[in-house]
Amino acid sequence: MTTKKTRAMAQSAAKAAKASSTVKVALLGFGTVGSSVARVLAASKFPGVQLTHIFNRNVEQKRTSAAAKSVSASVVWTENINDILKSDVDVVVELMGGLNPVEGWLRKALVSGKSVVTANKQLIAYRGASLAKVAAQHGVQLIHGAAVAGGVPVITGMQQGLCGDQVMRLSGIVNGTCNYILSRMEMGADYATVLADAQQLGYAEANPSADVDGYDARAKLCILSRIALHAELDPDAVATQTISTVEAIDFMYAKELNCTIRQVSRAQVDGTLVHARVAPMLVPLTSPLAWSHGTQNMVVASGRFGGDVVFSGHGAGGEPTAVAVVSDLLSVAQGCKTVQLPVRKRSVTGEFMAPHYLRFVVDDKPGIVSAIAGALAKVGANIDSLLQRPGHPKHRLPFVVTTEPCLTSTIEKAMNSIAKLDCMLERPLCLQILVPEDKPE
Ligand SMILES: NC(=O)c1ccc[n+]([C@@H]2O[C@H](COP(=O)([O-])OP(=O)(O)OC[C@H]3O[C@@H](n4cnc5c(N)ncnc54)[C@H](OP(=O)(O)O)[C@@H]3O)[C@@H](O)[C@H]2O)c1
Numbered sequence: 001m002t003t004k005k006t007r008a009m010a011q012s013a014a015k016a017a018k019a020s021s022t023v024k025v026a027l028l029g030f031g032t033v034g035s036s037v038a039r040v041l042a043a044s045k046f047p048g049v050q051l052t053h054i055f056n057r058n059v060e061q062k063r064t065s066a067a068a069k070s071v072s073a074s075v076v077w078t079e080n081i082n083d084i085l086k087s088d089v090d091v092v093v094e095l096m097g098g099l100n101p102v103e104g105w106l107r108k109a110l111v112s113g114k115s116v117v118t119a120n121k122q123l124i125a126y127r128g129a130s131l132a133k134v135a136a137q138h139g140v141q142l143i144h145g146a147a148v149a150g151g152v153p154v155i156t157g158m159q160q161g162l163c164g165d166q167v168m169r170l171s172g173i174v175n176g177t178c179n180y181i182l183s184r185m186e187m188g189a190d191y192a193t194v195l196a197d198a199q200q201l202g203y204a205e206a207n208p209s210a211d212v213d214g215y216d217a218r219a220k221l222c223i224l225s226r227i228a229l230h231a232e233l234d235p236d237a238v239a240t241q242t243i244s245t246v247e248a249i250d251f252m253y254a255k256e257l258n259c260t261i262r263q264v265s266r267a268q269v270d271g272t273l274v275h276a277r278v279a280p281m282l283v284p285l286t287s288p289l290a291w292s293h294g295t296q297n298m299v300v301a302s303g304r305f306g307g308d309v310v311f312s313g314h315g316a317g318g319e320p321t322a323v324a325v326v327s328d329l330l331s332v333a334q335g336c337k338t339v340q341l342p343v344r345k346r347s348v349t350g351e352f353m354a355p356h357y358l359r360f361v362v363d364d365k366p367g368i369v370s371a372i373a374g375a376l377a378k379v380g381a382n383i384d385s386l387l388q389r390p391g392h393p394k395h396r397l398p399f400v401v402t403t404e405p406c407l408t409s410t411i412e413k414a415m416n417s418i419a420k421l422d423c424m425l426e427r428p429l430c431l432q433i434l435v436p437e438d439k440p441e
Helices: 004-020 032-044 059-063 102-111 121-137 154-161 176-185 191-200 215-229 248-256 318-333 368-379 408-418
Strands: 023-028 049-055 076-078 091-094 115-118 167-173 259-270 273-284 296-303 307-314 347-349 356-362 383-387 397-403 429-432
Touching: 023 032, 023 318, 032 049, 032 318, 049 059, 049 318, 059 076, 091 102, 091 318, 102 115, 102 121, 115 121, 115 318, 121 215, 154 215, 154 296, 154 307, 167 215, 176 191, 176 259, 176 296, 215 259, 215 273, 248 259, 248 356, 273 429, 356 368, 356 408, 368 383, 368 397, 368 408, 408 429
Parallel strands: 023 049, 023 091, 049 076, 091 115, 273 347
Antiparallel strands: 167 259, 167 296, 259 273, 296 307, 356 397, 356 429, 383 397
């Protein structure tokens, strides 16, 4: 009969054998990040980790590409997913992107006892909670450190380094494309020119909507909220505002207000509610968020006990992202466990109490300012300042009003009635002004 002692000895011997054996790895997707992961693994030769399989459609084209030069001849290339799912690989590294067919394949991988490392933000934002459950049920890991901010270890940093705090507020720049566009506009370029440049450089898709309209950033904000705020949000419920209506002149007015403009993703705990929004906002030049340029990402986490912590670095690109993926892979291979704290479903509101920047373009006539002031007064919003740069024709005059702090819904109500004034030549632009906040309660 097996005693408790001999059973424990057998288990620890099995564990030791597993620990000393090589962890076999399959890559799903040999594109920008997948090929960089293969290159980093080949260059660094980490002990105990072996790339054994690569899956991709049109695999022959990938296998014979220049990017495949670093891949060992022993690696099995396949376009049949069952070659991976039915193999003895220990970790599946998913770098294909999208929800389908990836979600189903990864579920099968987890059920068959394979851990999963992924950089797929859409998958983790929409299906992360249920996939994490499957992983836990089968005693394997699901890690996604590269899903937000590419090479910046913001997820690991929050999951491991800040789990001892109560993070109450997040604000960040998590979309490199928007940051590239807005920080170039800050230097005087116009939106259409910079967007075309971003597309040529491969920073922006032919259809840039996911980036410029905020959908990519809100998926990342939801992932960060789960990790840092322990709040499960429905990404589709998070309010977004496009950056495409921001014009060069807004940067000039922002400068007069000692600010610049960035796409900011923010979330803040308020009891059982989370205030969340992705939008272009005026950011004071003294804020770290104003210092990020080009494709750089930055996230500020504000903890109840530890105060503000800033994460910053390359938010995208094959090699920076590959570093995050390989770091996750090594963590799984060495049996490191991530800290897991309970996560609760939370309702989302887009309401924030903030001062606002309102830019109007009008056919100048007497009484316009009093009509705008009247509409603002009607909803209880107070004007803080009025700015008008010289040199514009009266028939197309841009000017700016800033307000004292008021609720998003209040200002939206006023903007809807102001937009109907005859003199308005285009829909007025309304941006929140980010103010430095006190330490969260
Ligand atoms: N690029 C970055 O800087 C970055 C940063 C952070 C996170 N990520 C995430 O990393 C993941 C990969 O991004 P990436 O930039 O490497 O994308 P990518 O260059 O488009 O690579 C994706 C690869 O997967 C293959 N693939 C896609 N769908 C497939 C399918 N149904 N069956 C078989 N193969 C398929 C593609 O094959 P084809 O070449 O034939 O299309 C391609 O080789 C995404 O989730 C992305 O959001 C990327």
